[in-house]
Structure formats: C-alpha cells, structure tokens
Amino acid sequence: MAEERNNNKAGEPEQSGIPRHIAIILDGNGRWAKKRGLPRTAGHAAGSENFRKIATYCRDIGVEYLTVYAFSTENWQRPEDEVRTIMKLLERYLNEAISTMERDHIRMKVFGDVSGLSPKLQKLVAKTNEISSRYEGFQANICLNYGGRNEIVSAARRYAEDYAAGRVTGELTEEQFGNYLYSAGISDPDLLIRPGGEQRISNFLLWQCAYSEFYFTDVLWPDFTSAELDKAIAEYQRRDRRFGKVK
C-alpha cells in the first residue's frame, strides 16, 4: 500500500518565501528549434540540457521538490520519429543521471505509467528509484507517460482493490486518496510554471494543483534560465495565498 502522505494542508503555505515545491510544464522545445531552422528534436535535446541546469539551481536555492512534465499520455500521438527521439533522449538522460545523482545529491523519481515505456527505460527508472531511496534531500520528479486524469483513475482503481480486499476500511478521505497518487508523501506544488506561451494545464497534476500559484511566460523552455526562474519566484512572493479564507 502507498506510504503516508505528508501533505501541504491548505492554509499552511511555506514560510521561507522559496516555494517548497515547484512544478514546470516543459513546453516550447519545438518552436525553439523551428526559430533556429533546426528539427524539432534539436529543441528536445536543448530542453533536456536545460532541465539539468534548472534542477541544480532549484536544489541550490533550497527548493525541496521540482516536478517537471516531460512526456504526456497524449504526446504518443506525435509523429513516430519525434516520439522515438524523445524516448532516446530520456534514456540518455537517465543513464547520465544514474552516474551523477549520488555525487550531486539529486534524488529523482518518475511519475507516470511506467509500464507503457520500453523495457530499457523501465529498467533505468527502477535504478533511479533505487538510488533515490538511499538518501534524503532535494527531489526531482519527472512526469513521463503521465496524465492527470490517468493518475486519478489508476489511484481510484487501486483504492477499490484495497477496499474490496479489506486492506482499507471506513470512508475514503482526501488524505487517504492522496496516498494512491504518484505524489504520495510529497507536498503539493506551491508554484506551477508554464513557459512556451500557452495558458493551459494540459492534463498536468490535476489533483495536486488545487491551490498552486500559476505563472505563465512566453519564454520557450530551452531559453528559460535561472534568472527567469528568479522572476517567477519573485512574482510568486507577491501573491496573496488565501486558501479560501479571509485575511
């Protein structure tokens, strides 16, 4: 069964000014490449390099969790060669991460339906999970073959199985349900960033973003620097998080 969830309760925002948990929709890779007369896949390569930089920066400024949307359940509908290149890049990325995670103290988890990935990727995911379980500290979550609705439905299925088998009893609570999500045990995102100019959620963290602050920018993901992240955090710090209450 899922582990205990240490949820950020509504009404208990982080106090330091630095979001505990930042979520980013890594969007705009294709347009970044097109602007330079390059194939879309070159944009994905640049985007994956940028993730490395931003993850390290987040760790350095004291963010606890960074959750990024790298490949959605809908992205399988893209041209076959684009999907193939993205999967190759992910393989390369995870391979490199495995050799550097311990040194850099970056824990990494994959959120999504891993069973839909290639056996090679599944092995790499299992290995990164195993390394991550060995130490504490900053954690990056990579959403891969991830869909918010899919996450909720699969949580509901697993809860129903546990209920039918008598492993859980009583009335289902929000906290309990959260334990069945990929994000079990992780506080909800304080700040959700979408580069790339679109102002939509595209099936990302539908449950967890109930009270996240949203930040949209036209900057394309491969151009999204640590200075851009600072801007997003500064904007976040100006927001008034009320969680339904009156201040």
Ligand code: IPE
């Ligand atoms: C995001 O960049 C990466 C994935 C969805 C895999 P896009 O590939 O969506 O880039 P644009 O939006 O077409 O520019």
Ligand code: IPE
């Ligand atoms: C969202 O970007 C998914 C990821 C970044 C992985 P998309 O480019 O797929 O989203 P839409 O199609 O513009 O909504």
Ligand code: MG
């Ligand atoms: Mg896009």
